[in-house]
Every structure is written in structure tokens, then in C-alpha cells.
Amino acid sequence: KKGAKGEKVNIQYSTNLSLASPVRVPSQVNSLTWATAFNQANANGGLAAVYGEAQMERIRGYLDGTYPYEYDPENPPNTIWAGRQQGNANNNWPRLLMKDFSFNQKHNINISGGNDKAQYYLGGGFIDQDGVYSYGYDYYKRYNLLANFNTGITKWLRFNSSIKYAVSKTDYPVGQTTVTRDNFFVAALQFAPVMPFYNVNGTIQHPIVRWAQGTGRDKTEQNDFFVTLGTEIEPVKGWKTNLTYNYNLVGLNNTANPKPVWVEVGTGALGNIGKPSTGYNSSFSKNNYQLINAVTSYELTFGGHYIKPMLGYEQEERYFTGINATGVNLITEEVPSLSTSLGDKTVGDEIYHWATRGVFGRLNYNFREKYLFEFSARYNGSSRFAKASRWGFFPSASAGYNISQEDFWAPIEPYVKMLKLRASYGSLGNQNVNNYLYLSTIPVYNELSWIIDQERPVYATAPTLISDNLTWETITTLNLGFDAGFLNNRLTLTFDWFSRKTTNMLGPSITLPYQLGAATPQTNNAELLTKGFELTLGWEDRVSPSFSYDLRIGLGDNRSTILKYKNDNNLIDTWYTGKRYGEIWGYESDGLIQTPGESMPNQSRFHPNWGPGDMKYRDLDGDNIISDGTRTLDDHGDLKVIGNFTPRYNLGITAGFKWKSLDFNMFWQGIAKRDYYADNNSMLFWGLTGAWGSSALFEDSPALDYWRPSTETNLLGPNTDAYFAKPYFTSETLKNRQVQTRYLMNAAYMRLKNLQIGYSLPAGFLKKLQIQNTRVYLSGENLLLLSKMPKVFDPETALSSDPKYGGYSSSGVIYPVFRSLSFGLNLTF
Numbered sequence: 001k002k003g004a005k006g007e008k009v010n011i012q013y014s015t016n017l018s019l020a021s022p023v024r025v026p027s028q029v030n031s032l033t034w035a036t037a038f039n040q041a042n043a044n045g046g047l048a049a050v051y052g053e054a055q056m057e058r059i060r061g062y063l064d065g066t067y068p069y070e071y072d073p074e075n076p077p078n079t080i081w082a083g084r085q086q087g088n089a090n091n092n093w094p095r096l097l098m099k100d101f102s103f104n105q106k107h108n109i110n111i112s113g114g115n116d117k118a119q120y121y122l123g124g125g126f127i128d129q130d131g132v133y134s135y136g137y138d139y140y141k142r143y144n145l146l147a148n149f150n151t152g153i154t155k156w157l158r159f160n161s162s163i164k165y166a167v168s169k170t171d172y173p174v175g176q177t178t179v180t181r182d183n184f185f186v187a188a189l190q191f192a193p194v195m196p197f198y199n200v201n202g203t204i205q206h207p208i209v210r211w212a213q214g215t216g217r218d219k220t221e222q223n224d225f226f227v228t229l230g231t232e233i234e235p236v237k238g239w240k241t242n243l244t245y246n247y248n249l250v251g252l253n254n255t256a257n258p259k260p261v262w263v264e265v266g267t268g269a270l271g272n273i274g275k276p277s278t279g280y281n282s283s284f285s286k287n288n289y290q291l292i293n294a295v296t297s298y299e300l301t302f303g304g305h306y307i308k309p310m311l312g313y314e315q316e317e318r319y320f321t322g323i324n325a326t327g328v329n330l331i332t333e334e335v336p337s338l339s340t341s342l343g344d345k346t347v348g349d350e351i352y353h354w355a356t357r358g359v360f361g362r363l364n365y366n367f368r369e370k371y372l373f374e375f376s377a378r379y380n381g382s383s384r385f386a387k388a389s390r391w392g393f394f395p396s397a398s399a400g401y402n403i404s405q406e407d408f409w410a411p412i413e414p415y416v417k418m419l420k421l422r423a424s425y426g427s428l429g430n431q432n433v434n435n436y437l438y439l440s441t442i443p444v445y446n447e448l449s450w451i452i453d454q455e456r457p458v459y460a461t462a463p464t465l466i467s468d469n470l471t472w473e474t475i476t477t478l479n480l481g482f483d484a485g486f487l488n489n490r491l492t493l494t495f496d497w498f499s500r501k502t503t504n505m506l507g508p509s510i511t512l513p514y515q516l517g518a519a520t521p522q523t524n525n526a527e528l529l530t531k532g533f534e535l536t537l538g539w540e541d542r543v544s545p546s547f548s549y550d551l552r553i554g555l556g557d558n559r560s561t562i563l564k565y566k567n568d569n570n571l572i573d574t575w576y577t578g579k580r581y582g583e584i585w586g587y588e589s590d591g592l593i594q595t596p597g598e599s600m601p602n603q604s605r606f607h608p609n610w611g612p613g614d615m616k617y618r619d620l621d622g623d624n625i626i627s628d629g630t631r632t633l634d635d636h637g638d639l640k641v642i643g644n645f646t647p648r649y650n651l652g653i654t655a656g657f658k659w660k661s662l663d664f665n666m667f668w669q670g671i672a673k674r675d676y677y678a679d680n681n682s683m684l685f686w687g688l689t690g691a692w693g694s695s696a697l698f699e700d701s702p703a704l705d706y707w708r709p710s711t712e713t714n715l716l717g718p719n720t721d722a723y724f725a726k727p728y729f730t731s732e733t734l735k736n737r738q739v740q741t742r743y744l745m746n747a748a749y750m751r752l753k754n755l756q757i758g759y760s761l762p763a764g765f766l767k768k769l770q771i772q773n774t775r776v777y778l779s780g781e782n783l784l785l786l787s788k789m790p791k792v793f794d795p796e797t798a799l800s801s802d803p804k805y806g807g808y809s810s811s812g813v814i815y816p817v818f819r820s821l822s823f824g825l826n827l828t829f
Contacts, residue, residue, distance in 0.1 A: 008113060009111065009112075009113040010111070010112045010113055010772075010828065010829070011109070011110075011111050011828070011829040012108075012109070012110050012111075012112075012826070012827065012828045012829075013107075013108070013109045013825075013826075013827045013829075014107070014108045014109075014824065014825065014826045014827070015105070015106065015107045015108075015824065015825050016105070016106040016107075016779075016822050016823070016824040017103075017104075017105050017822060017823050017824075018103075018104045018105070018779075018781075018820045018821060018822030018823075019101045019102070019103060019104075019820065019821055019822075020101065020102050020103075020104055020129075020781075020818040020819065020820040021099075021100055021101050021102075021818065021819050021820075022098060022132055022816035022817070022818055022819075023782055023785070023794060023816055023817045023818060023819050024785075024791060024792065024793065024794045024816065024817070025094050025095065025098055025816060026094050026189060026684060026698040026699070026700065026701065026792040027092055027094065027095060027698060027699045027700070028092050028093060028094065028193045028696065028697065028698055028699070029193070029697045029698065029699055029704070030063065030090055030193065031059050031062070031063065031088065031089065031090040031091075031192070031193040031194045032056075032059050032060060032063055032715065033697065033704070033715070033716070034192060034193055034194065034697050035050070035051040035055075035056060035059055035194060036056075036714050036715055036716055037687075037688060037697055037704060037716065037727075038050045038051065038688070038692050038695070038729075039051055040708070040714065040716070040727075041688045041692070041695070041727040041728060041729045041733075042692065042729045044613075044726050044727060044728045044729075045728040045729050045730040045732055045733075047729060047730070050085060050692050050729075051085070051194070054072075055072075055086070055088055058072060058088035059088040059090075059194060061088075062088050062089060062090060063090055067088070069088075069200060070087055070088065070089035070196035070197065070198065071083060071086055071087045071088060071089070071196050071200075071266055072086070072088070073200050073266075076199075076200070076265065076266025076267050077196070077205070077265050077266045077267070078265060078266070078267045078269060079265060079271055080207045080263045080265055080271035080272075080273055081207070082265065083194070083195040083196045083205060083206075083265075083266075084191060084192045084194070084195050084693070085192075085194075087192070087194040087195045087196045088194055089193065089194055089195060089196050089197065090193055090194070091193050091195065091196075091197055091206075092193060093188050093189070093191045093193065093195075093208075094188050094189055096134065096197070097133070097134055097135065097184075097188045097208060097209070097212070098132045098133070098134060098188065099132050099133070099134050102129070102130035102131060102132055103130050104127075104128065104129045104130065104820070104822075105126075105127070105128050106125070106126070106127045106128075107125065107126045108123065108124070108125040108126075109123065109124055109125075110122060110123035110124070110146075111123075114150075116152075117151060117152050118149070118150065118151040118152070119149075119150045119151075120147075120148065120149050120150075121146070121147070121148040121149075122146070122147050122148075123145070123146040123147075124143075124144065124145050124146070125142075125143070125144045126141075126142070126143055126144075127140070127141065127142040127143075128140075128141050129141070131172060132816070133172075133173070133184070133212055135209045135212040135213050136173050136211075136212030136213050136215075137171075137172075138170075138171065138172030138173065139170070139171055139172075140168070140169070140170050141168065141169045142166060142167070142168040142169075143166065143167050143168075144164070144165065144166035144167075145163075145164070145165045145166075146162070146163070146164050147162070147163045147164075148160070148161070148162045149161050149162075156233060156234045156235050157231065157232070157233055157234075158231065158232040159230070159231050160228075160229075160230045160231070160232070161227075161228065161229050161230070162226070162227070162228040163226070163227055163228075164224070164225070164226040164227075165223075165224070165225050165226075166223075166224040167221065167222065167223050167224075168221070168222045168224075169219070169220070169221050169222075170218075170219070170220045171217055171218070171219050171220075172217070172218055173211065173212050173215045173216075173217065173218065174215050174216045174217065174218045174256050174257065174258045174259075184208070184212070185813050185814065185815065185816075186813055187208045188208065189683060189684070189696055189698075189813060190683060190694065190696050191206070191208065192696075196266070197209070199264060199265070199266055200266065203264045204263075204264075205263065205264065205265060205266065206263075207261075207263045207271070207273040208273075210261055210262075210263045210273060211261050211273045211274065214261040214262075214274070215258065215259065215261050215274050216256060216257035216258050216259045216274075216278075216333075216336070217255075217256070217257065218254070218255075218256040219254065219255050219256070220252070220253070220254045221252075221253045221254075222250065222251070222252050222253075223249075223250070223251040223252075224248070224249075224250050225247075225248070225249045225250075225251075226246070226247070226248050227245075227246070227247045227248075228244065228245070228246050228247075229244070229245045230242060230243060230244040230245070231243050238298055238299040238300060239296070239297075239298045239299075240296070240297055240298075240299075241294070241295070241296040241297075242293070242294070242295045242296075243293070243294050244291075244292070244293040244294075245290075245291075245292055245293075246289075246290065246291040246292075246293075247288075247289070247290050247291075248287075248288075248289040248290075249286065249287070249288055249289075250285075250286070250287040250289075251284075251285070251286055251287075252283075252284065252285045252287070252322075253282075253283070253284050254281075254282070254283045254284075255280070255281065255282050255336075256280075256281040257278070257279065257280050257281075257330075257333070257336035258274060258275040258278070258279045258281070259274055259275055259277075259278040259279070259330075259333055260272045260274045260275060260276065260277065260278065261273045261274035277328055277329050277330075277343070278328070278329065278330040278333050278336070279326065279327060279328040279329075279330065279341070280326070280327045280328075280330060280336045280337055280338060280340075280341055281324070281325075281326045282324065282325050282326075282338065283322065283323065283324035283325075284322065284323055284324075285320065285321065285322030285323075285350075286320070286321050286322075287318070287319075287320050288317075288318065288319045288320075289316070289317070289318045290316065290317050291314070291315070291316045292313075292314065292315045292316070293312065293313070293314050294312060294313045294314075295310060295311070295312040295313075296310070296311055296312070297309065297310035297311075298310075304367055304368040305365070305366075305367055306364070306365070306366040306367070307363075307364070307365055307366075308362075308363070308364040309361070309362075309363050309364075310361060310362045310363070310364075311359070311360075311361045312359065312360045312361070313358075313359050313360075314356075314357070314358050314359075314360065315355070315356070315357045315358075316355065316356050316357075317353065317354070317355040317356075318353060318354055318355070319352075319353040320350070320351065320352050320353065321349070321350070321351050322349060322350040322351075323347070323348070323349040323350075324347070324348050324349070325338055325345060325346065325347045325348075326345065326346045326347075327340075327341025327343060327344075327345045328341060328342075328343035328344065329341060329342040329343035330342070352435045352436075353383075353435075354382070354383050354384050354435055355382075355383045356380060356381065356382045356383070356431065357380070357381050358378055358379055358380035358381060359378070359379050360376065360377065360378040360379070361376065361377055362374065362375070362376040363375045363376070368405065369402055369405055370401070370402050370405040370406070371399075371400075371401060371402075372399065372400035372401075372402070373397075373398070373399050373400075374397065374398045374399075375395075375396075375397045376395070376396050376397070376426070377393065377394065377395040377396070378393070378394045378395075378428075378429070379391065379392070379393050379394075380392055380394065380429055380431075380472070382431040382472065384431050384433055384434075384435060384436075384437070384438075384470075385431070385438060385470050385471050385472070386438040386468050386469070386470065388468070388469065389468075389469045389470060389471035390471075392429045392471065392472035392474065394426070394427040394428055394429050394474070395426060395427065396424065396425065396426020396427060396428075397424065397425060397426060398422070398423065398424035398425075398426070398479075399422070399423050399424070400420055400421065400422045400423075401420065401421045401422075402418075402419075402420045403419050403420070403421060404416065404417065404418045404419045404420070414488075415486060415487070416484060416485070416486055417485040417486065417487070417488055417489045418483065418484060418485035418489060419482065419483070419484045419485075420482060420483045420484075421481075421482050422479070422480070422481045422482060422483070422496075423479065423480050423481075424477070424478075424479045425476075425477070425478050425479075426476070426477060427474050427475060427476040427477075428474075428475045428477075429472040429473070429474060429475075430472060430473040430474075430475055430502075431472055431473075433470070433506060437466065437467075437470055437522065438466055438467070438468050438470050439466060440463045440464055440465070440466045441463060441464055442460050442461070442462075442463045442464075443460065443461045443463075443464070444458060444459070444460050445458070445459055445460075445461070446458055464519065464521070465512070465519065465520070465521040466521050467509060467521045467522060467523040467524075469523070469524070470506070470522070470523065470524060471504060471524055472504065473502055473503070473504045473505050473506070473524070474502070474503050474504050475500060475501070475502050476500070476501050476502075476503070477498055477499070477500045477501075478498065478499045478500075479496055479497070479498045480496070480497050480498075481494070481495055481496035481497065482494075482495055490539060490540055490541050491537075491538070491539050492536075492537070492538040492539075492540075493535075493536070493537055493538075494534075494535070494536040495533065495534070495535050495536075496533060496534045496535075497531075497532075497533045498530075498531070498532055498533070498534075498558075499529070499530075499531050500529070500530040500531075501527065501528070501529050501530075501563075502527065502528040502529075502530075503527050504524035504525075504526075505524065505525075505526035505527060505528055506522045506523070506524060506526065507522060507523065507524075507525050507526030507565050507566050507575070508520050508522065508523075508566045508567075509521055509522065509523040509525065509566065510566070511568060525564070525566055526562070526564055526565045526566070526575070527562070527563035527564035527565075528560055528561070528562055528563060528581075529560065529561050529563050530558050530559070530560040530561075531558065531559060532556065532557050532558025532559065533556065533557060533558075534554070534555075534556040535554070535555045535556070536552065536553070536554045536555075537552070537553045537554075538550070538551065538552040538553075539551045539552075546659060546660045547657070547658070547659045547660075548657065548658050549655075549656065549657035549658075550654075550655065550656055550657075551653075551654070551655045552653070552654045552655070553651075553652070553653050554650075554651070554652040554653075555649060555650070555651055555652075556649075556650045557648055557649045557650065559580065559581075559646065559648075560580070560581035560582075560646070561578065561579070561580055561581070562575050562576065562577055562578065562579040562581070563577065564577055565577055565579075569632055570632045570633040570634060571631060571632055572585055572631050572632060572633060572636055572639070573631060576633060580641075580644060580646075581646060582644040582645045582646030583641050583643075583644055584641065584642055584643040584644060584645060584675060584677055584739065584744070585636070585639050585640065585641055585642065585739065586639065586640070586642040586643075586677070586738070586739035586740050586741065586744070587617045587618070587626070587638055587639060587640075587642075587738050587739065587740045587741070588617065588618040588620060588638070588640065588642070588740065588741050589615065589616070589617065589618070589740045589741045589742035589743075590616040590617055590618040591616055592612075592613060592614065592615060592616065592707055592720075592722065592725055593610060593611060593612050593613065593614045593615075593616055594612055594720060595612060596611060596612060598612075598616075600616045601616075601617065601618075601619040601624050601625060601626050602624060602625045602626065603616075603617060603626045603735070605625075605626060605627050605628075606626075606734070606735035606738060607732055607735035609732070610735075612707075612709065613706075613707035613708075613709070613722075613725055613726035614725055614726065614735065614736055615725045615735070615736040615738075615740070615742075617638065617738065617740065618638065619638060620637075620638040620640060621637060621638055626638050642675075642739070642740070642741050642744055643675030643676075643677065643744045644674075644675055645674060645675055645676060645677075645747075645799065645805075646674070647671045647673075647674045648671065648672060648673035648674060649671065649672035649673050650670075650671055650672075651668070651669065651670045651671070651672060651750065652667070652668070652669050653667070653668040653669075654666070654667050654668075661759055661760045661761070661762065662757075662758070662759055663757070663758045663759075663760070664756070664757050664758075665754075665755075665756050666752065666754065666755040666756070667752075667753045667754045667755075668750060668751065668752055668753065669750075669751055669753045670748070670749050670750035670751055670786075671747070671748050671749060671795075672748055673748055674746075674747040674748055674795075675744055675745070675746070675747060676744075676745045676746075676747035676789075676795075676798055676799060677739055677743065677744055677745065678743070678745070678798075678802070678810075678811040678812075679802050679803055679804055679810055679811050680734065680737050681694065681803075681810045682802075682810045682811035682812065683695055683696040683810060683813075684696075684698065684701060684790075684792040684793060684810070684811060684812040684813070685701065685702070685703070685743075685745075685790065685792070685793075685811060685812070686703060686724070686727075686737065687701055687703020687704065687727075688703060688706070688727035688729070688733070689733070690728070690729065690730065690731055690733050690734065691729055691730075692729050695729070698792050700790060700791035700792050701790055701792045702723050702724065702790055703724065704716065705719065705722050705723040705724055706719065706722050706723070706724035706725065706726055706727055707719060707720065707722040707724065707725055707726045708720070708722070708726070723742075724736075725737075745788075745789055745790075745793075746788045746789065747787075747789055747795045747798065747799075748787070748788070748795070749785060749786060749787040749789070749795040749796070750785075750786040750787075751782060751784065751785050751786070751796070752780075752782070752783045752784040752785075753781065753782060754779065754780070754781055755779070755780045755783055756777055756778070756779040756780075757777060757778050757779075758775050758776065758777035758778075759775065759776055759777070760773060760774065760775045761773075761774040761775075761776075770829065771827065771828070771829055772828040772829060773826075773827075773828050774825070774826070774827050774828075775825070775826045776823070776824065776825050776826075777823075777824045777825075777826075778821070778822070778823060778824075779821075779822045779823075779824060780819075780820065780821050780822075781818070781819065781820040781822070782817055782818065782819045782820070783819060792812060793811070793812045794812070794816065794817050796817060797812070797814050797816075797817060798811055798812055800814060801813050801814035
């Protein structure tokens with residue numbers, strides 16, 4: 001941003017105050033339903049009940065108000081975890097441990113102005129976001145400053161500068177075992193509702209509540225500093241040279257002081273939910289980035305022709321240094337630091353850097369805005385590759401034909417105002433690989449498995465094998481498209497089809513003898529093809545001087561196929577030639593067994609025992625044995641591709657209107673097609689997993705819809721037409737949870753991301769107050785979600801929380817998406 005020439009001082013202020021609530025936080029079933037289902041899962045595995053009959057009576061009594069205690073005072077929990085099995089309370093932990101609402105605020109102010117020779121812009125902002133913990137606290141704060149200055153030193157020389165500074169701070173409780181908030185959500189979802197909140201004497205017994213209240217703090221401060229300096233030289237009209245220097249420094253400082261957190265249990269004894277002893281962790285890093293650009297261009301216009309050649313030079317460098325240290329057994333919790341640590345201290349660091357350098361050029365030609373051509377090329381080098389293979393050449397070309405500029409188009413113009421055809425073909429280089437892959441390194445580790453001279457020394461292993469000819473991946477794209485405007489451009493249509501081929505992708509090299517004792521190095525020998533389209537349809541109309549409206553729909557899709565990959569055995573668990581990116585392999589479900597001795601294929605590969613309530617799988621290869629063969633393309637047994645997790649048909653819809661001083665806008669975003677299969681440890685989906693301690697049941701989960709015999713007399717009743725097979729609190733439950741068609745979820749969704757209603761105060765009224773304009777608005781974020789996934793999942797975060805896709809714990813266990821309602825004000829003086 002910069003001030004405009006010749007304008008007076010302009011002051012703008014904006015604020016946004018909002019209340020945010022977590023979306024789709026699961027609610028646990030009541031304690032009696034929970035205990036009944038848990039007992040049944042144990043019985044299915046031939047085990048004794050998790051909750052005995054006397055305890056079941058106390059649970060019923062607590063629910064109907066005839067039993068006042070959350071556990072039996074005569075037999076109180078004697079460890080911090082025992083309440084999960086011995087309690088009889090009815091606590092909905094996800095709702096108790098998380099707030100219904102948190103308050104957020106954002107403020108911005110800027111001042112701009114200037115004249116014909118110089119312009120300036122000054123701005124500042126503040127963001128304050130509360131977290132969701134009901135006990136303890138977490139927050140995020142951010143402060144930012146911006147200053148831009150532009151000046152004309154002479155008629156042919158201009159100077160511009162920009163300085164930005166931002167500092168952000170987060171503060172939340174240290175995790176139970178690792179420094180992460182995700183631990184909190186795992187615990188909030190997993191603790192049984194029977195677990196007591198309070199002891200009989202009124203003290204808090206729940207370990208996670210005590211942890212949130214008493215654990216140390218995890219604090220992070222990030223400082224971002226940006227500087228841009230530039231000059232524009234125009235010695236001859238049309239010939240411009242721009243020189244730009246960019247510098248960015250990111251400093252990150254994190255401290256955490258884990259410590260013991262004592263929990264009083266029902267017997268009066270104390271248990272520790274925190275670390276064994278007080279500790280202190282500190283890490284600091286500096287991330288320096290520099291970018292230099294020099295571009296010269298010349299614009300020439302004559303007889304309807306426009307020509308613009310351009311040449312440029314670019315150089316960038318990133319240098320990262322970081323250090324981390326840990327100490328234990330602090331002298332005092334009041335002064336957490338490494339110097340107050342009496343125990344062993346460990347120190348580590350990380351240092352890396354990379355740089356690129358390149359030259360580029362472009363030539364534009366335009367004849368009367370009718371025929372348009374562009375040719376460009378880049379020659380880039382990267383330090384991430386060895387000298388012999390460091391450089392790459394990447395040319396491209398494009399052409400456009402504005403057919404609506406032709407004279408013969410005049411009769412069509414009232415209907416089709418504009419039609420432009422476009423085509424392009426070109427390549428780009430990708431150097432986003434790990435640093436130093438072309439160097440053979442010797443791994444060094446602490447604590448050898450053997451004791452030598454009374455200690456476990458540092459040791460090294462065999463050096464890594466490398467490929468010294470690693471080079472750029474090349475992405476070559478063919479794009480065909482058109483832009484059209486109908487009915488005086490009230491209706492617009494843009495369409496692009498593209499085919500993008502990536503060559504020289506990294507993949508495994510030739511198979512090497514195992515006697516080498518080292519992993520196979522990567523080399524540039526894989527290829528990927530992506531085809532897709534993007535379409536945008538828009539309508540904009542002014543019905544009257546006081547009323548206008550608009551609608552815009554965007555749709556995009558793409559699919560990727562592996563064209564080449566080193567996979568000699570054609571294993572289906574990795575990439576192979578012909579593989580569609582995102583494939584999900586699994587079995588075809590064939591319903592649940594309903595009667596003993598029911599006809600079915602041999603499924604002993606998964607378990608020897610099968611009976612009513614268990615899953616049947618379809619025999620696809622006709623050998624009457626369910627198996628996965630050798631898990632290759634040639635022999636994959638009864639497996640087949642049952643779905644694909646790639647998001648398809650990405651949708652975006654914006655709509656709005658303006659009537660006098662009132663305006664309305666909304667934005668919808670979604671995915672029309674996507675498959676998802678939850679991991680086997682997903683308590684949100686399966687509910688009753690392989691062990692009672694890692695299981696949970698929620699009101700909006702399908703987990704209670706499991707098979708129960710027609711003779712079942714417990715409160716859950718019979719359920720032979722069930723969705724899930726019967727659960728077991730043993731590993732036997734996995735036999736019914738092989739990846740299969742029955743439990744493949746539809747992860748498509750449509751979400752109302754933003755809805756805003758605004759009102760601009762009348763100009764006549766504001767003029768008396770010496771205010772240029774004032775707008776107030778009400779806004780909502782993530783107000784509505786349309787999805788066929790179980791309501792315990794948010795389709796936007798389900799995959800990112802799944803360990804199969806790099807998540808922390810299990811499907812759906814992640815810091816939630818927030819729904820917010822806000823009030824905003826924009827003022828201009």
C-alpha cells in the first residue's frame with residue numbers, strides 16, 4: 001500500500017470484535033449407555049465386564065438423582081486414572097473442558113498522504129485471540145507495523161521503500177508428554193463420562209483439569225522483519241530499469257517449563273499427571289532471507305503495434321540457524337531457566353542454507369489488443385544440486401486472439417460482447433528438495449547399544465549413498481482457455497483446461513544389493529501427469545441507480561497419474577506406473593454374518609473365529625479365500641481400488657447485492673467429491689476400538705450402530721440390521737475393520753465461509769463530523785456446514801488429523817475449526 005499523489009492526509013481505522021465457538025465438538029453419550037456398550041464389547045471378546053453390576057447400579061442412581069456421589073466413597077479411586085473404571089459420574093468432558101465461546105479482537109489504523117513528488121503510508125495493527133480451555137488458558141496475540149515511502153528524486157529517477165515488522169505470541173499449557181495442544185484434545189475426547197470431576201471433599205480429581213490449571217507454560221514469540229528498497233530509472237521514455245532488494249529476518253523463540261502436576265485421588269493420595277521433575281526447554285532460531293531483483297524493459301508503440309522486451313536478473317539466499325537446549329531438576333519453579341537446572345543438560349542445533357541465481361527474459365507483442373503473444377525463458381541455478389547439474393533452462397510461450405475486436409464481430413456484439421481465445425505452453429523448475437542430498441553424510445548418534453568403559457559412547461553408522469546428478473524437477477504445462485462476455489458483459493465466462501507434466505521427479509534409483517548396508521538413494525527418474533480444468537461463471541447487473549447485485553461461481557478439478565516410477569515388483573503400497581494419486585485399496589464388503597454356519601469364503605487370514613455379527617468380505621478372485629495376495633498389481637488377491645482421497649470439483653460461490661447504503665455478501669466453499677477412510681484407532685468413528693482405555697462413544701457418531709443379537713435385553717436392545725460389526729475389546733476387532741467399501745466415507749462438503757451485512761452512514765451526516773465515510777457491519781464465519789460425514793468429523797480437518805496423512809493422533813482429533821460472529825467498524829477521516 002502507498003499514499004496517492006496529491007491527496008491530503010487520510011486516516012483510516014477499522015476494528016472487528018468477535019465471539020468464536022468451536023465447530024463440531026463431540027458430545028459423549030451418557031454414562032449408562034457408555035458402560036453398557038463397553039461391557040458388551042468386553043463380553044464379545046470373552047472378557048469380564050469393565051463395569052461391574054454394583055457400579056452399574058451407582059451409575060443409574062447418579063443419573064436419576066438417588067445416588068449423590070461421583071464414585072463409591074467406601075472404595076474410592078486410588079490412582080489418577082482409576083476413575084475411568086471405578087467412577088459412576090455423568091460428565092460430558094469435551095463440553096466441560098472447552099469453552100462455548102471465546103473473545104477475539106482486531107484493530108488496524110493507517111495514515112497516508114503525499115504530493116506529486118512523494119507519498120507515504122503508515123499502518124499498525126493488533127490481534128488478540130482467546131483460546132478454548134475452560135480451565136487454564138491459551139491465547140494468541142499479534143502486533144504489526146508498516147511504513148511505505150515513495151519519492152521522485154528527478155524526472156527519471158524514483159525511490160521506494162517499505163519496512164514491515166510483526167511480532168506474534170502464543171501461550172498455552174505444556175503438553176502431557178510432548179509440547180503440543182493436541183494432547184489436550186485427545187484426553188478431552190477419551191476420558192469416560194463415569195470419571196469423577198470432584199473428590200468427596202470438594203477437591204478436583206480429574207487429571208486433565210488439574211493439568212490445565214497447574215502445568216507449566218509453552219510460550220512462543222516470533223518476530224518478522226521485512227525491508228524492501230527499490231529504485232526505478234527511466235532515462236528515456238519507455239525504457240525503465242527497476243532494482244529491488246528484499247530482506248526478511250524471522251526470529252523464533254520458544255520456552256517451555258514442564259513440571260509435576262499433583263492430583264488428589266479419592267483415597268487422599270497424590271498422583272502426578274505432569275513430568276517426573278521440573279524442567280526447562282528453550283529454542284531459538286534465526287531465518288535470514290535475501291532477494292535481489294534487477295529488471296530492465298522497454299515499451300514501444302507504433303501503428304497499432306505494442307512491443308515490450310524485458311531482461312532480468314534474480315538472486316536469493318536463505319540462511320537458517322537454530323539452537324535448542326533442555327535442562328531438568330530445577331532448583332525452583334519460580335525461576336525456570338537452564339542455569340537453575342541441576343540435572344543433565346542436552347543441547348542441539350540446526351544450520352542450513354541454500355541459494356538460487358538466475359536470469360530471465362520476456363518479449364510481449366500486441367497488435368491493437370487483437371493479437372497477443374508472449375515469449376519468456378529462465379535460466380536458473382540452485383545450490384541444492386551439485387555443480388555439474390545445478391542449472392536448468394525453462395522456456396515458455398503464450399498467444400491470445402481477441403476475436404471480438406474483429407470488424408466482422410459487430411453483428412454478434414449485442415449478444416457476445418467479448419471473446420478471447422488463449423493458449424500457452426511452458427516449463428518451470430522446482431528445486432524444493434531437501435538440502436545437501438548430493439552430499440554423502442555419516443550419521444552420528446548418541447548412546448551406542450553396547451557399554452564400553454562403563455558408558456554408552458557416541459557412534460556413527462555407514463555413510464549414506466547419494467546420487468550426484470540430482471537436478472531440477474521440470475513442470476511443463478499446456479493450457480488452453482477462453483474468456484467470454486455476454487449481454488454487455490453482464491454475464492462472463494472464463495474456462496481453462498490444462499495438462500501439467502512433471503518430469504525428473506525424485507524417486508528410488510536402481511535396486512542395489514542388500515550387502516551394501518545402506519538405503520537406496522533418490523534420483524530424478526519419476527514422472528507425474530496432472531490434467532484438469534478451471535471454470536468461472538459470473539453475473540453482475542445494476543437494476544436501478546440504487547440497486548445492484550452479483551453472483552460468481554468457480555469450479556475446478558484435476559487428477560494426477562504416475563507415468564513413471566521405479567517399482568520393480570509393482571507393489572500397490574507405494575507409487576507405481578499408472579497409479580492414480582490418492583487411490584484407496586480395500587476389500588468389498590458383503591454384509592454381516594447373521595446366523596451360525598452361514599456360507600462365506602475362508603477368512604482365516606484375519607482371524608480363525610467367525611460368527612454372527614462379524615463381517616463378510618466378497619471373494620473377487622474366485623478362489624473362495626479372502627486374501628491380499630502378494631499386494632502387487634499382478635497379485636492383489638481380493639483387494640481393489642475402492643476410492644480416492646483427492647479432493648475433486650472444488651467449488652467457490654460468491655453472491656451479494658447493494659441497495660442504497662446497505663450491502664450484503666456471502667462466500668461458500670466446498671468439495672463435490674472426496675473419499676475418506678478413517679484410521680483403525682479413530683475413536684470418533686469406530687468408537688469401540690481394540691481396547692476399552694482408548695475407546696469412546698459420542699452422540700453424533702455411528703459407533704453405537706453395531707450388531708447386537710435379536711435376543712439382546714440390555715438398554716441398547718437388538719440391532720441385527722446394523723452398520724458396524726460387533727466390537728471386541730481385543731485385537732480380534734481388527735478382523736472386521738479391514739479397509740473396505742462399507743466404511744468408506746463421503747468427505748464432500750459445502751461450507752458457508754463468510755456472510756456479511758454492512759451499512760454505510762449517509763455522507764451528508766458524516767460531513768458535519770468531518771468524516772469521509774463510515775461503514776458498520778455484522779459478519780459470520782463458518783456459519784453452516786453441509787456434509788454427509790458423521791457430525792463428529794469436520795471434513796476440512798479430518799484428513800489433516802489422520803496419521804496416514806501426517807496427523808498427530810487419530811481421525812478428527814485436532815484443534816477445531818471455529819464459528820464466529822463479529823461486529824466491525826471502518827472509519828475514514
